[in-house]
Amino acid sequence: GRRYPAKRELQFGEWQRNDILAGIFEPATIDIDLAILLTKAREHSVALVGPAAEELFDPVPEQDLFEALNETLTLWNSPPDWAGDERNVVLTLSRIWYSAVTGRIAPKDVAADWAMERLPAQYQPVILEARQAYLGQEEDRLASRADQLEEFVHYVKGEITKVVGK
Incomplete structure (x- = not known):
């Protein structure tokens, strides 16, 4: 089913390091990139512990991926x-x-x-x-x-x- 755009919680990135160390975390937010990131994780990730990403996450519907790509073009x-x-x-x-x-x-x-x-x-x-x-x-x-x-x-x-x- 359709899940686009998805909501993201608890993203950790290098650009957020200072905020995170200060205890500042972004609230849950809509993120058009999640369709792209989850597709990438299912394809290329390596599980260090536990199940592989393709077992944890359902495939991203093609239409959701296309909408994320299309939105990025804007x-x-x-x-x-x-x-x-x-x-x-x-x-x-x-x-x-x-x-x-x-x-x-x-x-x-x-x-x-x-x-x-x-x-x-x-x-x-x-x-x-x-x-x-x-x-x-x-x-x-x-x-x-x-x-x-x-x-x-x-x-x-x-x-x-x-x-x-x-």
Whole structure:
């Protein structure tokens, strides 16, 4: 059945360390990312103790995953939305595209390789630079490719929308 969007409780992340140490915890909250995170946990986690994640968590319905992917796309509409975060946005869009087509979750560099094979030639330098910078093999100069970057974002969003709808 439909469980989207799911509610999250007790998330622990490095970015919350100071609050948690001070005894400050986020209240339960709706989290669109849970569909993506649970899909990833079922696919890639390793249980240190107890049952595997795929035994603990039911599969995320495909429509819930698609809605989470689609909602994430609404974050990036024009250059100010990705300014200063170009590499992450390029790689995240590649991951969303990969997930929309395959129903699986892949690391950023793997999704970038997958997307590279499907992108028109004019967008390949954008993803190649993002991938190389992510892997520490090249400097990140994506901000200097403003027009190409904007075209890439709109192209990939269009490809994703063909799959997930809306």
